[in-house]
Amino acid sequence: MPLDRFPAIQECVNAFRRLPGIGPKGAQRIVFHLLTQDPESASLIAASCESLHERVNLCGRCHILVEGEAGGENCTVCGGREPSVICVVQEPADVFAIERASGFRGKFHVLMGVISPLDGVNPEDLTIGDLMDRIKEEGVKEVILALNPTMAGEGTSLYLAKVLKPLGVRVTQLAQGLPMGSHLEYADELTLTRSLEGRKEL
Amino acid sequence: MPLDRFPAIQECVNAFRRLPGIGPKGAQRIVFHLLTQDPESASLIAASCESLHERVNLCGRCHILVEGEAGGENCTVCGGREPSVICVVQEPADVFAIERASGFRGKFHVLMGVISPLDGVNPEDLTIGDLMDRIKEEGVKEVILALNPTMAGEGTSLYLAKVLKPLGVRVTQLAQGLPMGSHLEYADELTLTRSLEGRKEL
Numbered sequence: 001m002p003l004d005r006f007p008a009i010q011e012c013v014n015a016f017r018r019l020p021g022i023g024p025k026g027a028q029r030i031v032f033h034l035l036t037q038d039p040e041s042a043s044l045i046a047a048s049c050e051s052l053h054e055r056v057n058l059c060g061r062c063h064i065l066v067e068g069e070a071g072g073e074n075c076t077v078c079g080g081r082e083p084s085v086i087c088v089v090q091e092p093a094d095v096f097a098i099e100r101a102s103g104f105r106g107k108f109h110v111l112m113g114v115i116s117p118l119d120g121v122n123p124e125d126l127t128i129g130d131l132m133d134r135i136k137e138e139g140v141k142e143v144i145l146a147l148n149p150t151m152a153g154e155g156t157s158l159y160l161a162k163v164l165k166p167l168g169v170r171v172t173q174l175a176q177g178l179p180m181g182s183h184l185e186y187a188d189e190l191t192l193t194r195s196l197e198g199r200k201e202l
Numbered sequence: 203m204p205l206d207r208f209p210a211i212q213e214c215v216n217a218f219r220r221l222p223g224i225g226p227k228g229a230q231r232i233v234f235h236l237l238t239q240d241p242e243s244a245s246l247i248a249a250s251c252e253s254l255h256e257r258v259n260l261c262g263r264c265h266i267l268v269e270g271e272a273g274g275e276n277c278t279v280c281g282g283r284e285p286s287v288i289c290v291v292q293e294p295a296d297v298f299a300i301e302r303a304s305g306f307r308g309k310f311h312v313l314m315g316v317i318s319p320l321d322g323v324n325p326e327d328l329t330i331g332d333l334m335d336r337i338k339e340e341g342v343k344e345v346i347l348a349l350n351p352t353m354a355g356e357g358t359s360l361y362l363a364k365v366l367k368p369l370g371v372r373v374t375q376l377a378q379g380l381p382m383g384s385h386l387e388y389a390d391e392l393t394l395t396r397s398l399e400g401r402k403e404l
Contacts (some may be wrong), residue, residue: 006269008257012250019232022223029256030221032295035267036314039255041220042290045220046252049236049244055210056237065237069357093234112238 061103064112114156267310286343316358
């Protein structure tokens with residue numbers, strides 16, 4: 001009695017396996033959980049996934065997520081915030097991370113990825129053109145680059161610094177170094193090197 | 203811009219958090235993944251969860267999962283298998299685990315839980331009555347208890363042995379001991395004790 005004789009279960013398992021962080025065993029566990037322990041969750045998930053893309057849009061200007069009237073001048077974050085600073089992030093989810101963390105009061109701009117020629121992502125596939133338009137139109141004085149500290153993120157930051165500085169803005173990058181609560185002993189070499197390079201006067 | 207100003211995203215995050223193995227961060231990651239990377243998965247999950255309970259039923263006799271015509275005499279596993287041995291498991295998912303593993307050719311019976319008075323689960327809440335009826339009607343000679351080796355599972359096995367033996371059947375239990383590929387050094391004391399007690403002549 002292999003699982004492929006159960007097409008409804010198999011389809012559901014395959015759908016959950018497409019999600020990040022869920023492997024074959026996890027997906028099966030979820031589907032059996034829905035079947036035998038918590039039938040109500042199946043309809044909750046069905047309903048919320050069904051309407052997700054109808055209810056959530058990307059702002060046409062800053063590319064962050066918006067609910068209700070979509071984007072443009074209406075986007076609440078584009079609208080009433082300090083216009084002289086723009087924080088550039090990789091994905092819409094990163095906006096929520098920065099909002100949770102800090103008292104950042106400026107605007108956001110989502111690149112929708114990073115430059116990665118091996119994956120076929122070139123500068124023109126990102127929202128760099130929109131960002132340059134915004135810098136010219138919105139009186140931006142500083143661009144804070146908050147891309148992930150990976151190879152592709154670093155490369156994209158260097159590229160952005162090169163094309164944005166000629167527009168007359170200050171281009172800064174989030175500090176790299178030891179994460180709070182960590183131990184020197186377990187820090188990797190690159191992180192330690194960066195935290196030495198970026199040391200601060202006390 | 204906290205997440206609770208995004209009701210559609212929040213509803214979807216809450217729905218995924220109800221699933222086993224998915225915490226708050228994982229649920230958020232999944233929803234942002236659906237929104238920005240893989241919109242198609244959202245509709246696949248919605249559709250398969252929506253129809254899951256319509257397409258999958260529990261067999262009224264052995265309580266394992268069936269698709270198509272539901273249960274009773276129609277259940278393919280109840281139907282054409284060796285009738286003298288019944289393997290008793292805790293959850294419908296356990297049937298698939300045993301089928302994947304072995305050449306077991308007998309029938310199954312799903313208890314739909316284990317006795318656990320603290321959680322309000324008493325013997326009459328399980329399918330023990332059905333199991334006793336089946337033993338009387340189907341010419342069963344051996345009952346293999348394949349419950350999880352936990353406190354509640356062990357207690358339920360002892361209870362079942364007590365009530366089933368008077369019906370004139372052999373009651374056996376899955377062997378407990380060292381899992382294959384493990385190291386003695388890392389085995390817990392109870393597992394080692396059980397594997398010593400259950401040692402086999404070579």
